[in-house]
Amino acid sequence: MASKGIIHIIDDEPIIHEILGQLLTGEGYEVELSSTGKEALEKHSGDGFDLILLDLLMPEMDGIEVLKKLKKIDPQALIIIITAYASVESAIAAMKMGAYDYIQKPFKHDELLLTITRAIEHKKLQEENLRLRDEIDKKFSFKNIIGNSEVMRNVFDLIKASAPTRSTILLEGESGTGKELVARAIHQNSDRANSPFIIVNSGSLPPDLLESHLFGHVKGAFTGATSNKKGLFEAADKGSIFFDEISTLNPETQAKLLRVMQDREFMRLGGTKTLRVDVRIIAATNTDLEELIQQNKFREDLYYRLNVIKIEIPPLRERKEDIPILVNHFVGMYSKENKKKIEGVSDEVMEILEIYDWPGNIRELENLIERAIVLSKLKLITHESLPPFLISRLGKDNESSSLSNDQLTLKEQVLAYQKSSIIEALKKTKGVQKEAAQLLGVKSTTLNEMIKRFRIDIKNMV
Ligand SMILES: Nc1ncnc2c1ncn2[C@@H]1O[C@H](COP(=O)(O)OP(=O)(O)OP(=O)(O)O)[C@@H](O)[C@H]1O
Ligand SMILES: [Mg+2]
Known part of the structure; x- marks a missing residue:
């Protein structure tokens, strides 16, 4: 069983430690004990405790001082004051400074337990509301995944069929194709929607x-583990955990994850208690995992565990028929955000956007539209609001080009331009792909794919 929560008791009296320690452990909580304010503060690195019971009257640093400092470290900290005398005034002062409630010594056990349960429930609800608002703000619902192409309709069908199940899902797709968006949609369309969606960035x-x-x-x-701490698996209980770029997971963690997936249980680091949680795993990759298995960089057994339902999200260049609706979607979204009344893009711009190959996929298209909306002074986006690289060699300016534009189709011109920008960037960085990718504003994996596609000989750059 996952624990009901970790409670930090800060009180200078050993007898209180003993009584509360026993009472709360018996109720299924974990407790952490501190006798002074100084000791307590050292244990707070920002989070880790679900609730703090704080004595107001302590030698050296008094409770009010500790409260101030705790709130500074973690403004969301849930603190209940314990006050020895009927000094309700200072308890009220403490509440004004952010304590959630107070309880007077001597207290009845039932009363204390009820106050604690209520406080934790309250905090959970608050967090839940925040998360829901966040989700709504981000509008990560199903209808926000735009696409009408055959390949995307297949993706939608897979999402619909797999979302309500508990099956592990592997999302494959180049950078910017919408893997995170799809992962959120799966979570949102499952019965886990009201529980956390937690992203793990393993790299x-x-x-x-x-x-x-x-x-x-x-x-x-x-060293440095000054108290018990819950991990993301416990935090994601009843919800989903999203392993972004799973290929970057190191071998040791791969082994551990495999064990968790097989046994559905784990222990905290250094712990002896077996914990069970109910978590759905969604993983994403933009690298070919089977290739990594060949190179002994990814465990084959883990791959088979992850690859229960695979959803391949195609690159934008393979679903160009989606470009017009995506463009209109982003024009609507960003003109609203920027309080502008922009109706769309000119036919000429749409033509250019449909020809371009979009190595950075939807993210690149989205960024481009956002930029155009910000720059545009007209009701319609024209080629003047496009980034120079898209138009400079399309005959829209007089810059001399090594290509004879007349003899090439628009598409060939764009492709030729893409290739020459990549070569230029690689030359500038002496063949260092990572730096070249930065210069071009694409992921290294994307650049690598393009180098292969254009058959660029990287040895010539060094
Ligand atoms: N089909 C779509 N409809 C609307 N917006 C989309 C779509 N696909 C992706 N986007 C948007 O494009 C951006 C990139 O998507 P996302 O972050 O999900 O990509 P990703 O595959 O996780 O990329 P990376 O591998 O780089 O992390 C986001 O702003 C997302 O909202
Ligand atoms: Mg992502």
Whole structure:
């Protein structure tokens, strides 16, 4: 069972530690004990506790001082004041400073437990509301995935069929194709919609930190582990966990994740208690995992566990018929956001947008439209609001070109231009693809795909 929550008791009296410790552990909470304000503050790195019971009268740093500092570290901290005498005044002062409630010593056990349950429920509801508002703001519902092409309709069917199940889902697609959007839609259309959707960015953390992030840790598990802490798996209980770019998961964590998926249970780092949570896993990748398996960089057994339902999201260049509705969708969205009355794009602009290959996929198209809306002074977006690279060699300016524009179709011109910009960027960075990708504003994986597609000989750049 996942615990009911971690409660931090800050009180200088050992007898209170003992009484409250027993009472709360018996009720299924975990407790953390501190005798002084200083000790307590050292344990707060920002989060980790579900509730704090704070004594107002303590030697050295008094409760009010501790409260101020705790609120500074974590403004959302849920604090209940324990006050020894009928000094209701200072308790009220504490509530004005952000304490949730207070309770007088001596207290009845039932009364205390009720106050605690209510406080935790209240906080959960608040967080829930915030999240719902957030979801609504971001409008990540199904209807926000725009697409009418055959390939996208297949994707919609797969989302609809798989969302209500508990099956693990693997999303494959190039950068910017909408993997995160689809992952959210799956969560939103499942019976988990009112529970958390948690994103794990496996590439951004070193292995040991990632593991304590995912599975939590117990006090003393490693230097700096000053208290028990829940991991993302516990936080995502009843909800979904989204492993973004799963290919970057290091071998140790791959092994751990596999075990969790097989046994559906795990332990906090350094812990001895087995925890069970109900979490649906969605993973995304923009790299070919089967290729990584060949290179011994990704576990085959984990791949088969993840690959229960695979949804391949095609690149935009393979569903160009979606470009006009996507363009109109983004024009509507960004003109509203920028309080402008822009009706659409000119036929000429639409033609250019339909020819271009969109290496950065929908994200690139979205950014381009946003930019055009911001720049445009007219009711219609014309080629003047397009970035120079799209129009410079399309005969819209007089810049001399190494290509003879007359002899090439518009499409060939765009492709030739794309290829030459890539070569230029690679030359500038002496063949370092990562830097070249930055220059071009695309992901390295995207650049790599394009280098292959255009058969650019990278050795010539170094
Ligand atoms: N079909 C679509 N309709 C409308 N907007 C879309 C669609 N697909 C993607 N987008 C938008 O494009 C942007 C990129 O999408 P998203 O972040 O989901 O891509 P991704 O595949 O996760 O990319 P990366 O691999 O780079 O993380 C987002 O702003 C998203 O809202
Ligand atoms: Mg993403």
